[in-house]
Amino acid sequence: MPQLAQLIGTSPAMTAIRNTVEKVADSAASVLITGPSGSGKDVVAQLLHQRSRRAAQPFIALNCAAVAPDLLESEMFGHEAGAFTGAIKARAGRFEAANGGTLFLDEVGDMPAAMQAKLLRALETRVVERVGGMLPIHVDVRLVAATSVDLHAAIDRGLFRSDLLYRLDVIRIEMPPLAERPEDIPALIEHFDIALGGPPVRFSPAALAVLMAEPWPGNVRELKNFIERAKAHHPDEIINSQALPTLMRARHRSAGGVPEPGVDLSSAAPLHPDTMPMPLMDSPIDLRQLLADLEQAYIRAALAASGGTISRCARLLGLQRTTLIEKMRRMQIDIGRA
Structure with missing residues (x-):
């Protein structure tokens, strides 16, 4: 049995996050968890799953920044045998593995633009297709995403789709720095x-x-x-x-630590x-x-x-x-x- 996630601390910020988790855990709505790296976004994602009616079903995590861009589609949606060099046999993706449960996409802000469009379609239709496949696969997944970057700034720079952000950011939980x-x-x-x-x-x-x-x-x-x-x-x-x-x-x-432009800290x-x-x-x-x-x-x-x-x-x-x-x-x- 997996170890239960714990949100440690009684500060006002952690108390508010704990209360939010309790309120929204059973919702089917997507959740976006923001906050700096190392602040515990993954713990909140696990807690959302464990407090939900999906707790007996899989919790599947995928770090979008840790997968090569050309392999991310296969990791997320799976592939059929022969779909690309090295695809010796068919393999289910994370969406299929999480069917009935929760899919946690960490560092979603680092996802390539082409994958953002495919993720948006999967979220809207609840249907995925394996790489090299033709058959639609229906999935029942509660999506929780996390990012340590400012997605609105990424949208302004043309690096992130605004329609995907609106789809992910139905419920937001902000993790404070320690x-x-x-x-x-x-x-x-x-x-x-x-x-x-x-x-x-x-x-x-x-x-x-x-x-x-x-x-x-x-x-x-x-x-x-x-x-x-x-x-x-x-x-x-x-x-x-x-x-x-x-x-x-x-x-x-x-x-x-990089000093702010125009600020000399050497004499401080x-x-x-x-x-x-x-x-x-x-x-x-x-x-x-x-x-x-x-x-x-x-x-x-x-x-x-x-x-x-x-x-x-x-x-x-x-x-x-x-x-x-x-x-x-x-x-x-x-x-x-x-």
Whole structure:
């Protein structure tokens, strides 16, 4: 029996997504899940299936970006023997495999234009034809698609069909980046710790506060990889904030980061956990208040380092400019040059 998907976290964003899943799971309408890479779009797709009346039927996934363009039609619709070089025998496609259940098309925004037209026809007619075949095959499939790209911008560039977007975007679920729901990080750490097995990973309150203030550009996937690395290097130990730079070095090196045009970050004072006001303690703390204080301290430090320029400050913090402005308004920090 497949493991049940779980949406980890009690933040307002995750609570709203969980409620939406419960409301629309039994609908036959297509669902479009948007959000940055690594934010958990695949988990939402699985949960939609598992909460639906189709749960006993197949859940079939296809990553459109991971299949060569000339093979995508065969993967999606199947092929008959001899349809092309290497097609030794007939093979059902993902639509047929998902009949009665759910088909999850990940990274649908990377689908070639020719395939977009064929997918649109399949969705409208509920009929597919194998490559090299002549017989129509009727399918009963609930389609869930996901993308990490802006499909409206792709339409403007002529890379995506607007009629396909309207067909996919009947119900939309937007996954937030992890940086916008830091209060969920402790629960995610516990979840990954248990799922990965082995000796438990434990963080001091100060280290946990640092992790909650990190931008996590790779989102939940990156946090999982970090926890796996932490468990390997510090099995059954309490990891303090001084140990974090070494564990995070690989992430910062791989994340790279491209400065905004016209913004020179080379002279900005670095933001480092040791410069921030964090209590190093082993006694119980009010984690929510600690996070709020830490977040405000980081924003003020970044504003000072960036000379009060909002876009530059947002880049230092790994936030969207609009997200930073909203946080500053909520904290009553002078927006100044926003």
